[in-house]
Amino acid sequence: VSQSRYCPKMVATQRSAGRYQVDYVMWRESRCRQVAFNPDDPNGGSYGLFQINAYWCKPSRYYKQGWLQAQGVLDTCADLFNPRVNAAAFIAIYDYAEKVYGNGWLPWGGTPQWN
Numbered sequence: 208v209s210q211s212r213y214c215p216k217m218v219a220t221q222r223s224a225g226r227y228q229v230d231y232v233m234w235r236e237s238r239c240r241q242v243a244f245n246p247d248d249p250n251g252g253s254y255g256l257f258q259i260n261a262y263w264c265k266p267s268r269y270y271k272q273g274w275l276q277a278q279g280v281l282d283t284c285a286d287l288f289n290p291r292v293n294a295a296a297f298i299a300i301y302d303y304a305e306k307v308y309g310n311g312w313l314p315w316g317g318t319p320q321w322n
Contacts, residue, residue: 214239214256229297232319233257241290254287257297260314264296275299 214233236258237243246252251261264273264284275281278299286292305311312318 229257229294232315235319236315241293242288244288251284254284255293255296256290257293257315259287259293259296259300263300 214230233239233256236253237256239256241256243256243258244252244254245258248258248260249262251265253260254264259275261284262274264275264281264287266273270277273284275296280295280299281287281292287296300314301311303311304313310318
């Protein structure tokens with residue numbers, strides 16, 4: 208990860224997100240606040256640095272405990288306030304969207320426009 212332009216205190220989280228350019232996305236989604244929560248997002252709100260929507264960690268007809276739980280990423284939605292868990296969830300969701308839809312950024316509204 209290159210020099211952190213937007214979230215310099217989150218360099219370790221950026222490293223755990225590996226091959227993804229995430230600095231701007233963390234800033235855009237949460238202003239680099241690991242405890243950010245947006246209760247107004249659909250499906251139970253969005254959590255943490257990457258604003259992971261609760262859709263991914265709540266039970267559904269397809270996943271008894273939640274998709275992220277089925278992937279072994281976390282136990283509860285509250286785990287998304289941990290920066291490393293949030294980064295792991297970001298990677299899992301990104302990779303899923305890349306595989307299924309051909310664009311890993313779709314869950315975040317499409318490819319970010321880097322400044």
